[in-house]
Amino acid sequence: GEKVEQHESTLSVREGDSAVINCTYTDTASSYFPWYKQEAGKGLHFVIDIRSNVDRKQSQRLIVLLDKKAKRFSLHITATQPEDSAIYFCAARNMGYKLTFGTGTSLLVDP
Amino acid sequence: NAGVIQTPRHKVTGKGQEATLWCEPISGHSAVFWYRQTIVQGLEFLTYFRNQAPIDDSGMPKERFSAQMPNQSHSTLKIQSTQPQDSAVYLCASSLSGAEQYFGPGTRLTVL
Numbered sequence: 001g002e003k004v005e006q007h008e009s010t011l012s013v014r015e016g017d018s019a020v021i022n023c024t025y026t027d028t029a030s031s032y033f034p035w036y037k038q039e040a041g042k043g044l045h046f047v048i049d050i051r052s053n054v055d056r057k058q059s060q061r062l063i064v065l066l067d068k069k070a071k072r073f074s075l076h077i078t079a080t081q082p083e084d085s086a087i088y089f090c091a092a093r094n095m096g097y098k099l100t101f102g103t104g105t106s107l108l109v110d111p
Numbered sequence: 112n113a114g115v116i117q118t119p120r121h122k123v124t125g126k127g128q129e130a131t132l133w134c135e136p137i138s139g140h141s142a143v144f145w146y147r148q149t150i151v152q153g154l155e156f157l158t159y160f161r162n163q164a165p166i167d168d169s170g171m172p173k174e175r176f177s178a179q180m181p182n183q184s185h186s187t188l189k190i191q192s193t194q195p196q197d198s199a200v201y202l203c204a205s206s207l208s209g210a211e212q213y214f215g216p217g218t219r220l221t222v223l
Contacts, residue, residue, distance in 0.1 A: 032210060034211065034212070036214070042216055042217075043115075043117075043202055043214040043215050043216040043217050044154075044202065044214040046211055046212070046213065046214075049210075049211065089154065096167065097142065097144070097159055097167070097206075098144070098159060098167060098170070099144075099146075099156065099212065100156070101153060101154035103153050104153065
């Protein structure tokens with residue numbers, strides 16, 4: 001089955017800098033890649049996704065890049081703010097519906 | 112739109128007791144998913160319903176775990192004879208089309 005590796009377990013940046021979180025996947029059939037944010041004691045909050053028919057997607061300060069050849073995708077948070085501090089999870093989905101998640105990246109934005 | 116509702120938010124059971132977790136999906140969403148989150152295993156898929164029918168339960172432990180969706184407004188996850196290793200946060204998500212999944216706040220189950 002699909003396996004998703006999330007490369008950074010922790011990430012610390014200064015407010016205003018960019019943060020980059022990288023994930024790789026194994027199943028070439030995967031075609032949908034969402035990102036979720038989790039704050040302490042809360043559920044997962046959807047932030048952005050990308051489908052395999054594009055290689056870049058932007059929503060305000062969030063940019064997702066997808067490299068299908070390398071089976072790699074990444075989340076870029078630009079102009080970080082303290083409220084961006086949270087755990088971020090990447091995920092992948094193939095033709096089915098279940099998501100396979102990475103292990104999470106704890107992002108700390110220092111004011 | 113209240114989002115996905117999960118009750119209770121916290122549940123403590125003794126070893127061997129039964130636990131029932133409830134999920135109310137977003138109104139109009141036809142797909143409901145259950146996941147489990149632990150420190151050791153991370154986020155794991157358990158089961159999935161579409162239009163109330165069970166579609167994929169490949170992540171469900173074969174014994175003691177069962178899930179149902181008796182109507183479009185709620186789903187339950189039942190764990191019989193709970194064991195300490197069942198302690199986790201159980202997350203329910205719903206989706207309109209199976210793509211973007213919206214998660215509830217989770218139920219933290221603690222088995223003593």
